[in-house]
Amino acid sequence: MPLSALVQGAAKHWWLVVLRGVFAIAFGALAWLWPGVTVLVLVLLWGIYALADGIVALITAFRWRDSGKPLWPLILMGLVGIAAGIVAFAAPGITAIVLLLFIAAWAVIIGVLQILTAIRLRQEIDNEWLLGLAGLVSLLFGILMIVRPGAGALAVVWIISLYAIFFGVLLVMLGFRLKGLRAA
Template structure:
């Protein structure tokens, strides 16, 4: 596992850098950040629904009795996309709940990864700490989801900056943990 992570150390660090950038955007342009999240989600839901619906319609020449499932998925996606455009507040609240669930799952998985890496690299607590911050963030968002978009965005921004810095730290530690054969030799 260490060799896999060490080979891709830069991906972990890049993920952290993107999180830090997103966090600063949440602080300095919170309304734009929330609007962008809602618009991207709505566009994705509508596009996904349209593709699923097209798949269901285009499959009519085949003998498939399960096309109704794709059609239903398509209609659901189009409906959620439309709901996003006509009621962005509900979408923003739902998106916060999705973010909380994602953060909780990510935090647990980061802790699991750190426990698996504990014998292979020193100071795996960086990854454990990133996981604990993600779990704490999830519980805070679930505890007060309607506390205000600005406060929640600042919480999201803080979480993204802290986790981003921790992930950059993990990436740099993984870079140093690479086996000698995996290190890029200058020409």
């Protein structure tokens, strides 16, 4: 079956998905290795991740094409990520619960947008599930953090780091799957 222009563009720029995954894994690993970090350091570390992820998502959106147009869910993901990173730098003194709710809202929005993107890709690629699963993980993580905002600071750091690592691994897997499509 011939690949659509959207899938061809995604396969051509597979490395951008892998790069997003690597950023997520790096953020998760650093947060796991430094569980006693202060809220300020966590805010700044997460801000760097959100900003980098947003920039890469925007680049990806304008390189992948759907009927000649950039992929709008990725544009929204990029803008949300950049905005989240800017807010993290502009207000680093926020409390742990506000940070948690901020990250939770970001994860819910990103999760929904990734699920929408996965649905669009599923129409083009048989049995595509990695991006949808990453979106579901983001959505569930965000909902969990909204429901239980008073969790201990150490537990929150570990949950955030595990989420970021798992999310990153899924994106890396998706990126290499897209790379395989390029050869097909």
